[in-house]
Amino acid sequence: MTRFRFQNRLILFVASAAFIALFGCKESGTFEAQDTAGMQWYKGNTHTHTTNSDGDSPPEYVASWYKNHGYNFLVLSDHNFLTDPAAYAYLADSSFMLIAGEEVTSGFEKKPVHVNGLNVSRLVQPQKDSTLVGTLQKNIDAIRDADGAPHINHPNFRWAFDHRALLQLKNDKLLEIYNGHPTVHNWGGGGFPGMEDVWDHLLTAGKHIYGIAVDDAHHFQGEFAANRSNPGRGWVVVRARTFSPAEIIENLEKGLFYASTGVALDDMIVEPSRVELRIRQDQDFRFTTEFMGAGGDVLLRTTENPAIYVLRGGEKYVRAKVTNSGGAFAWTQPVFVQ
Ligand SMILES: [Zn+2]
Numbered sequence: 001m002t003r004f005r006f007q008n009r010l011i012l013f014v015a016s017a018a019f020i021a022l023f024g025c026k027e028s029g030t031f032e033a034q035d036t037a038g039m040q041w042y043k044g045n046t047h048t049h050t051t052n053s054d055g056d057s058p059p060e061y062v063a064s065w066y067k068n069h070g071y072n073f074l075v076l077s078d079h080n081f082l083t084d085p086a087a088y089a090y091l092a093d094s095s096f097m098l099i100a101g102e103e104v105t106s107g108f109e110k111k112p113v114h115v116n117g118l119n120v121s122r123l124v125q126p127q128k129d130s131t132l133v134g135t136l137q138k139n140i141d142a143i144r145d146a147d148g149a150p151h152i153n154h155p156n157f158r159w160a161f162d163h164r165a166l167l168q169l170k171n172d173k174l175l176e177i178y179n180g181h182p183t184v185h186n187w188g189g190g191g192f193p194g195m196e197d198v199w200d201h202l203l204t205a206g207k208h209i210y211g212i213a214v215d216d217a218h219h220f221q222g223e224f225a226a227n228r229s230n231p232g233r234g235w236v237v238v239r240a241r242t243f244s245p246a247e248i249i250e251n252l253e254k255g256l257f258y259a260s261t262g263v264a265l266d267d268m269i270v271e272p273s274r275v276e277l278r279i280r281q282d283q284d285f286r287f288t289t290e291f292m293g294a295g296g297d298v299l300l301r302t303t304e305n306p307a308i309y310v311l312r313g314g315e316k317y318v319r320a321k322v323t324n325s326g327g328a329f330a331w332t333q334p335v336f337v338q
């Protein structure tokens with residue numbers, strides 16, 4: 001080997017080592033498969049009040065409002081009160097049902113700790129503890145003990161807690177990222193993170209948690225206005241094979257749903273290396289879709305419909321947010337890369 005050829009090989013070796021160091025040797029994983037064959041979509045709201053706590057209308061009126069507005073399921077979640085769906089069985093049919101629920105309402109010092117229990121088998125008593133995290137955890141555990149699924153409500157209500165507390169919790173899969181009540185501070189501000197930021201913190205740290213949108217409605221009478229707690233503002237659309245409380249709640253906890261404040265999806269197709277969102281056209285509204293990864297980084301912004309993201313390698317998870325030209329959103333759940 002001549003000295004010249006040796007030098008060439010050395011340069012090639014150093015250059016390729018530098019390339020790998022700079023750009024990384026990216027593993028091209030695949031999206032976790034989703035078994036959605038034969039499933040349909042069901043629209044529902046998991047957080048609403050009646051005269052059984054601080055709402056202004058009785059359960060029958062509230063349930064009828066949702067039924068008449070195209071919802072398929074509703075959880076009446078009164079403060080520390082379980083409304084028995086069987087008492088309103090006459091409202092249920094093949095496309096509408098009530099699911100048992102309760103807003104387990106506790107607190108730590110002056111901070112509200114509200115955790116919804118979905119499909120609980122009995123009334124859950126609010127729990128107290130000597131720490132904020134302990135209070136949250138005890139209420140989650142009490143809901144699980146009653147065979148229910150917990151969802152953590154409005155963390156920014158009275159600026160109660162954020163991702164630092166939420167990261168320490170166990171056995172919770174659902175977090176309100178949008179709540180329609182006027183004083184819950186969904187978007188953060190004044191140095192406090194918004195709910196999407198909080199969610200991204202948790203996902204980036206490796207917690208598998210799903211983001212839900214809810215009404216938390218109290219006011220069904222009188223004027224509907226931005227400063228009142230009216231229904232129809234935030235909901236979830238869940239996939240299921242059978243239209244039953246058990247499967248709807250189980251699939252919520254598997255992330256087989258999207259959350260919305262007004263944008264509808266016709267489908268979300270997850271393949272090993274791509275995600276495709278088919279956005280439902282609504283009048284002449286236009287759509288922008290952002291696919292986001294760890295750290296809340298926008299990996300791709302597109303105005304195409306369907307909106308398609310192809311794995312590049314190195315992603316931990318990918319979630320999408322669709323915004324329409326009226327300022328409404330749909331949030332898909334993260335799809336994790338294995
Ligand atoms: Zn609450």
Ligand SMILES: [Zn+2]
Pocket residue numbers: 047048049103216
């Ligand atoms: Zn509430």
